Every structure is written in structure tokens, then in C-alpha cells.
Amino acid sequence: MREETLALTDPAFSLPEELLFSVQGKISSAEQLAFSDGMSKFFENLSSETDVSAKIVTIRRPEVKTFNGRSRLSAKIDVSGDVREVWFEVEEKYGKFLCFERSDAFLVALLNWAMRERCDFVCEAPVGEELLYQIRTYLIPSLVKASKRLHAPKISGEIDVKMLPNAGAVGTGISCGIDSLHAVACNAQSPFPHLRLTHLILNNVGAFSHDDEDRQFRWQTEHAKQFAREYGFEFIQTNSNLAEAFPQNHLLTHTYSSIFSVLVLQKLWGVYFYASSGYDFGAFELKNNEFNSSDHYELLSLPCFSSRQLKIYSEGGAKTRFEKTKLLADFVPAQKYLHVCTSDIGGNCNVCGKCRRTLVSLDALGKLEEFCAVFDIDYYKLHRRKYLRWLAAQQINPCGDLMVKEAFKILRKDISPVLFAEASVLAVAAFVRSRAAKIPLLRKIYRKIFKRNS
Numbered sequence: 001m002r003e004e005t006l007a008l009t010d011p012a013f014s015l016p017e018e019l020l021f022s023v024q025g026k027i028s029s030a031e032q033l034a035f036s037d038g039m040s041k042f043f044e045n046l047s048s049e050t051d052v053s054a055k056i057v058t059i060r061r062p063e064v065k066t067f068n069g070r071s072r073l074s075a076k077i078d079v080s081g082d083v084r085e086v087w088f089e090v091e092e093k094y095g096k097f098l099c100f101e102r103s104d105a106f107l108v109a110l111l112n113w114a115m116r117e118r119c120d121f122v123c124e125a126p127v128g129e130e131l132l133y134q135i136r137t138y139l140i141p142s143l144v145k146a147s148k149r150l151h152a153p154k155i156s157g158e159i160d161v162k163m164l165p166n167a168g169a170v171g172t173g174i175s176c177g178i179d180s181l182h183a184v185a186c187n188a189q190s191p192f193p194h195l196r197l198t199h200l201i202l203n204n205v206g207a208f209s210h211d212d213e214d215r216q217f218r219w220q221t222e223h224a225k226q227f228a229r230e231y232g233f234e235f236i237q238t239n240s241n242l243a244e245a246f247p248q249n250h251l252l253t254h255t256y257s258s259i260f261s262v263l264v265l266q267k268l269w270g271v272y273f274y275a276s277s278g279y280d281f282g283a284f285e286l287k288n289n290e291f292n293s294s295d296h297y298e299l300l301s302l303p304c305f306s307s308r309q310l311k312i313y314s315e316g317g318a319k320t321r322f323e324k325t326k327l328l329a330d331f332v333p334a335q336k337y338l339h340v341c342t343s344d345i346g347g348n349c350n351v352c353g354k355c356r357r358t359l360v361s362l363d364a365l366g367k368l369e370e371f372c373a374v375f376d377i378d379y380y381k382l383h384r385r386k387y388l389r390w391l392a393a394q395q396i397n398p399c400g401d402l403m404v405k406e407a408f409k410i411l412r413k414d415i416s417p418v419l420f421a422e423a424s425v426l427a428v429a430a431f432v433r434s435r436a437a438k439i440p441l442l443r444k445i446y447r448k449i450f451k452r453n454s
């Protein structure tokens with residue numbers, strides 16, 4: 001009875017007196033156009049809007065070249081006369097999967113950059129129908145609405161409504177970190193046949209940004225290759241100059257650069273598990289997205305980057321980093337290969353933020369000894385007091401590591417009031433330092449002092 005009343009009073013349910021426009025003829029002509037040659041012109045009038053400050057980014061037609069056993073897909077990107085080439089390369093045997101037919105990968109790679117730099121796109125090669133529809137209709141408007149300064153790029157080009165050849169491979173990235181090994185543990189022997197992992201891939205599209213990146217990337221490649229060999233996966237190693245050609249803040253934009261490497265190989269993948277986020281879906285956030293990690297809105301962005309031929313999942317999205325660590329605690333491949341470190345020393349250093357986070361989590365789970373092959377557990381036990389002080393400081397500092405909350409709840413009983421007091425001093429100092437780093441003059445002074453002392 002109540003529902004009936006609501007239905008009658010809700011204006012959304014009242015019938016319009018007449019249709020605003022007739023759709024019958026328009027649909028049939030659009031369909032005829034779309035399916036006549038598999039292409040449909042798509043043109044947003046770049047001069048019709050008021051934003052005259054926008055620059056034009058032209059993505060030239062991508063092409064594939066093979067040399068020295070490697071195949072390279074590249075496209076020239078013309079930013080109002082400044083031409084840069086972006087390339088992505090794989091071993092020659094995977095060259096046939098490089099997608100030269102579409103602009104998709106390059107469009108996604110530069111989408112967030114263009115939103116920040118106020119650019120519009122002209123794509124010489126067509127864009128996949130669903131990709132263009134999804135990013136224009138859902139992704140761009142949502143991000144712009146929730147931000148104070150992002151621009152909504154206009155996109156011009158042809159729509160490709162054809163199906164591409166697709167090998168139906170199922171892949172995930174293999175950094176051997178918590179997220180990556182969680183994707184392997186959960187999907188290697190999936191009961192869903194079309195979602196069973198077949199390939200592991202190690203991409204270099206921005207994560208390896210240190211001066212010594214070649215050495216570290218080589219070590220990581222060998223480590224991942226050995227993992228794939230031992231557990232029977234195909235292994236692909238790729239390289240790209242995207243981060244050099246268009247430098248972007250990796251934390252804020254990693255979803256875009258990573259999906260660039262997925263869409264470049266969209267003729268290979270039927271399913272791709274993108275495993276990057278340390279948060280679960282409860283942390284979904286669009287507000288002020290220009291200042292936050294892009295993994296906070298993967299629940300929106302990854303479906304927008306997917307198509308009927310390639311489904312991209314935010315793998316592990318139902319779990320926190322701690323819950324993933326818990327699942328891996330008894331996973332033998334993780335006990336042999338886990339690598340979470342941000343240093344350049346090869347293995348885990350035990351002392352960087354990611355090593356500390358993982359060690360205290362394993363401590364809370366009572367699983368330290370199981371990981372003695374990848375961490376120096378004796379060192380941890382010897383310095384456990386310092387690790388617990390660091391853990392307590394993360395709870396006090398408003399900018400502390402949120403991913404150790406669950407470990408803190410378990411280990412709290414081992415943290416004495418004296419240790420808490422010490423942690424408070426550390427937390428206040430860390431907070432002041434992080435705030436001061438945002439003031440350009442103080443940052444400059446700090447760098448000068450730090451440089452002189454190093």
C-alpha cells in the first residue's frame with residue numbers, strides 16, 4: 001500500500017505528455033553507420049566549449065617494429081607541436097599481441113595527465129567502442145565533479161566497433177609483493193576455468209623510478225622469472241619509456257600507467273587481475289581524487305577500462321593488506337619469494353616502511369619464522385622494541401600508515417606505556433616534518449641541509 005502511494009507521488013514515475021524527441025530513426029541510422037565498415041566517426045567539437053586554454057594532444061597511429069629479438073609498439077604524441085614518442089616493448093614472440101589497431105592504451109596512459117594539464121585528445125587510430133563510451137560517460141565526469149581543478153578532456157577520433165583477435169590469456173603482474181602473490185594464490189588453481197591464471201608479467205612503466213633502476217629491475221626480473229619457472233607459468237617481461245616521456249606522480253596515477261601496459265597487449269588478455277591496492281573497497285573515494293592514490297577509485301576505473309573481450313579485475317579488492325598477508329602466511333611460494341622492499345638492494349632490507357609493515361603483520365599473525373628465507377627474522381627479534389615503537393607511532397601520527405591498524409590491535413598488549421610515550425614523540429616529529437615538507441621554502445632548506453650532511 002505504502003509502495004503504491006510512493007509510486008504515484010514520485011514525479012519520476014509520471015509519464016511525460018509527449019516524447020522529447022523521436023529515437024526510432026536515429027538508432028537505425030547510427031547502427032547502419034557503425035556496422036558498415038566497423039568504424040564510426042566520433043568527433044567532439046573541440047572549439048565549441050568555453051575552455052579555450054586546453055591544449056591539443058594528438059596521438060599518432062601506433063606502429064610495431066621488431067629488432068634484436070624484441071617487438072616494440074610506439075606512437076608519436078604531439079602536444080601542441082611538442083612531439084614525444086612513447087614506446088612499449090616485449091619479447092618478439094609476444095609481438096603479435098601488440099595492439100597497433102587502436103589508440104586505447106595511449107589514451108588511457110595520458111588520460112589523467114591530460115586532466116591535470118588541461119588537454120584535449122585527437123586520436124588518429126580508432127578507440128574501442130566500450131572504452132570510449134565508459135571513460136566519457138562515467139570516469140571523466142565523476143573525477144571532474146569530485147575535484148576542484150581537473151579538466152574534462154574532449155576526445156576525437158573513430159570508434160572501433162569490431163572485435164579484435166584475442167588469445168584469452170589470464171594474467172597478473174608479478175612483483176612478488178603481497179598484492180601480486182595474493183593474486184597468484186587465489187587464481188592459480190581457480191575453479192572458474194576461464195579465470196585460471198596462465199601468464200605472469202613484469203612491467204616497467206614507472207614503478208622503477210630510482211637512479212639505479214636498471215640494476216633493481218634486472219634483479220626483480222630474475223626473481224619473478226624464477227618464480228614463474230618454478231610454478232609453471234608463462235612469463236613476460238616488458239619495458240617502456242612512458243614514465244620518462246610523460247613524467248607523472250606514480251602514486252597518484254599508477255592505475256593509468258599500469259592499464260596502459262594491459263591495453264597494449266589487449267589481443268593477449270581475456271582476463272587481467274590488477275592487484276595494486278592496499279585498501280579494500282570500503283576505502284572507495286572520489287573526493288579530491290587529484291591528491292589521492294588512483295587505487296581509491298579502481299572500483300570505478302577498472303570497469304571503465306574493461307570491454308566485452310577483456311575483463312580487468314581489482315584483484316583482492318574485498319580484502320585489506322593485512323587480510324591478504326594473513327592468507328599468504330601459509331602459502332609456501334610466498335614464504336620463498338615474498339619481496340615487498342622499496343630499497344635497491346635486491347632482497348628485503350627489513351627497515352623500509354614496507355618491510356616494517358610486513359614484519360609487524362607477520363609478527364601479529366605469529367608467522368615470523370615461516371618467512372626466514374626472505375627476511376632477517378633474527379634482526380627483527382633483536383630490534384622488536386623499535387618495530388613496536390614504530391607501529392605505535394603510526395597510530396598516533398594522523399599521516400601514519402593505515403595498513404598496520406589490524407596488526408596494532410593484536411600487538412597492542414606488548415606495547416608498554418613507556419614505549420607509547422616514545423612513540424608519541426616520534427609521531428609528532430614525523431607529522432611536523434610531513435607538514436613542513438609541504439611548504440616550499442622549508443622543503444628547500446631541508447633538502448639543502450640533508451644534501452650537505454649526506
Ligand SMILES: [Zn+2]
Nearest residue numbers: 341349352355
Ligand atoms: Zn625494505
